[in-house]
Amino acid sequence: MGTIVKIMSHIHIKNLNKSYLDRSPNTANKKDHRISVLENVNLEFEDGEMVCILGPSGCGKSTLLKMIAGFEKPTSGEVLIDGQPIEGPRSDNIFVFQHSGLLPWMTVWENVELGVRHLTDTEKKKSRIKEHINMVELTGFEYHYPHQLSGGMLRRAELARALAVNPNTLIMDEPFSGLDFLTHMKIREEVVNMHELIKKTTLVVTHDIDDALIMGDRIIVMSDRPAQVKLEQKLDCGRPRNLGEDKELKVLRDEIFFMLGVSYAV
Amino acid sequence: MFRKEIILPILTFVCIVIIWELITRYSGWSHQVFPSPLSVLLSLQELASNGNLLKHSVASLFRVSMGFALAVILGLPIGIVLGLSKTAKYLFNPLFQFLRPISPLAWIPLAMLWFGIGDLPAVFLIFLSSFFPMVVSTSTAVESIKPTFFQVAANFNFSRYETITKIVMPAIIPEVTTALRITITIAWLVVVAAEMIAVQSGLGYMILDSRNALRMDYVMVGMIVIGIIGLLLDLIMQLLGNIESTAWGRLSK
Numbered sequence: 001m002g003t004i005v006k007i008m009s010h011i012h013i014k015n016l017n018k019s020y021l022d023r024s025p026n027t028a029n030k031k032d033h034r035i036s037v038l039e040n041v042n043l044e045f046e047d048g049e050m051v052c053i054l055g056p057s058g059c060g061k062s063t064l065l066k067m068i069a070g071f072e073k074p075t076s077g078e079v080l081i082d083g084q085p086i087e088g089p090r091s092d093n094i095f096v097f098q099h100s101g102l103l104p105w106m107t108v109w110e111n112v113e114l115g116v117r118h119l120t121d122t123e124k125k126k127s128r129i130k131e132h133i134n135m136v137e138l139t140g141f142e143y144h145y146p147h148q149l150s151g152g153m154l155r156r157a158e159l160a161r162a163l164a165v166n167p168n169t170l171i172m173d174e175p176f177s178g179l180d181f182l183t184h185m186k187i188r189e190e191v192v193n194m195h196e197l198i199k200k201t202t203l204v205v206t207h208d209i210d211d212a213l214i215m216g217d218r219i220i221v222m223s224d225r226p227a228q229v230k231l232e233q234k235l236d237c238g239r240p241r242n243l244g245e246d247k248e249l250k251v252l253r254d255e256i257f258f259m260l261g262v263s264y265a266v
Numbered sequence: 267m268f269r270k271e272i273i274l275p276i277l278t279f280v281c282i283v284i285i286w287e288l289i290t291r292y293s294g295w296s297h298q299v300f301p302s303p304l305s306v307l308l309s310l311q312e313l314a315s316n317g318n319l320l321k322h323s324v325a326s327l328f329r330v331s332m333g334f335a336l337a338v339i340l341g342l343p344i345g346i347v348l349g350l351s352k353t354a355k356y357l358f359n360p361l362f363q364f365l366r367p368i369s370p371l372a373w374i375p376l377a378m379l380w381f382g383i384g385d386l387p388a389v390f391l392i393f394l395s396s397f398f399p400m401v402v403s404t405s406t407a408v409e410s411i412k413p414t415f416f417q418v419a420a421n422f423n424f425s426r427y428e429t430i431t432k433i434v435m436p437a438i439i440p441e442v443t444t445a446l447r448i449t450i451t452i453a454w455l456v457v458v459a460a461e462m463i464a465v466q467s468g469l470g471y472m473i474l475d476s477r478n479a480l481r482m483d484y485v486m487v488g489m490i491v492i493g494i495i496g497l498l499l500d501l502i503m504q505l506l507g508n509i510e511s512t513a514w515g516r517l518s519k
Contacts, residue, residue, distance in 0.1 A: 089420035105436035
């Protein structure tokens with residue numbers, strides 16, 4: 001008997017639908033009035049791929065991520081990870097929150113420790129925490145509380161916490177929102193470098209087209225609500241990328257801008 | 267060193283004492299009815315030196331700490347359960363909301379019948395006064411924890427126990443310390459009333475006993491000491507809210 005080698009994508013989203021009961025006052029007394037957020041989404045992500053998901057605000061990108069993370073259940077359809085339907089949140093599938101998901105009553109060290117707390121070897125545990133805090137350049141801030149850190153440092157700390165778990169998938173919901181321009185650029189660069197280094201499947205929701213073009217191995221553009229996949233584009237060019245010089249990227253950029261309703265790209 | 271927040275309160279108290287002195291001097295009321303500041307001060311010194319004041323204060327503080335501690339030990343876990351479980355909330359919250367507005371003083375007849383004479387009925391009344399506010403503010407605090415923190419807990423495979431010790435308990439510390447401050451003040455209010463009925467000691471008893479002896483100066487000493495101890499209790503609770511591990515609550519909001 002020959003072995004069947006099944007080549008499977010890491011994450012497989014099949015016929016995914018999500019709708020909510022509409023609770024707004026003018027429709028409250030109508031039974032079963034549902035708002036559809038996602039409609040028939042089919043996507044496949046490969047192992048180690050960095051996928052950027054773009055779309056108009058409020059279109060349901062975050063909902064998609066939350067379903068992949070297992071925080072929310074699909075109305076119909078399924079999300080498969082390595083062939084298995086996702087049952088709920090799990091620690092090989094780490095979510096990085098848009099507004100800090102660090103626990104404010106724990107220091108940077110304690111937060112990073114969360115993902116490795118079950119390690120019995122204390123020395124190994126310590127070095128693992130240290131290594132990741134060092135990796136995001138927060139050495140010296142181990143015993144600071146989140147409220148003592150700047151916006152960029154908060155993102156870095158959360159990244160360290162996520163990576164210390166050694167997850168298979170990293171799910172990032174608008175990881176640069178609310179940062180000043182320079183910090184945004186820096187953290188973006190760090191995420192790209194980190195991805196080059198560890199090659200984990202990374203899903204990034206963003207509303208910034210340039211982020212997607214700079215970072216993504218693949219770009220997905222979603223439509224307005226109910227969100228459907230409008231464009232799926234693989235980017236073969238290597239990194240670092242230069243948006244100003246790369247003609248193809250420039251064309252794609254204009255195309256996406258147009259798709260999202262802006263006629264003259266800035 | 268002449269700071270407003272220190273000078274102004276002192277000024278208020280000085281003014282009150284001066285007005286008080288003027289009233290006792292020129293109002294024509296006898297000193298039996300309205301003792302002068304000086305006579306109250308002398309009585310204070312007398313009661314302090316013969317040990318009566320200390321004895322009664324300790325008795326009151328003992329009852330408050332017992333009743334209050336019991337209320338916190340039972341109220342916190344019950345509040346957490348009500349905050350986490352919808353079933354528990356629907357089962358018990360209406361009952362607590364119903365019992366809460368009944369003044370602990372309304373329980374006096376029953377408390378005396380059930381627990382007799384001595385510390386127990388007073389402790390019971392203080393427990394009642396503190397228990398319901400403790401439960402309600404704890405459960406409200408639990409319900410207002412950001413969903414993000416529970417998602418983090420689920421993402422990092424927290425057990426039920428870890429979710430409670432690492433998320434719920436630290437998250438509610440700021441609200442709980444505020445609740446402790448408010449509750450200890452209520453407990454202190456109630457102890458004085460409770461001691462006017464069933465006991466032979468405590469500041470409440472001292473006031474009642476002095477009234478029977480027509481010693482208004484002792485009554486006033488009792489009131490002043492109650493005020494000072496109340497202030498100190500509040501201060502202690504405030505310091506509790508200032509310790510390092512709860513700083514995030516004040517600074518991150």
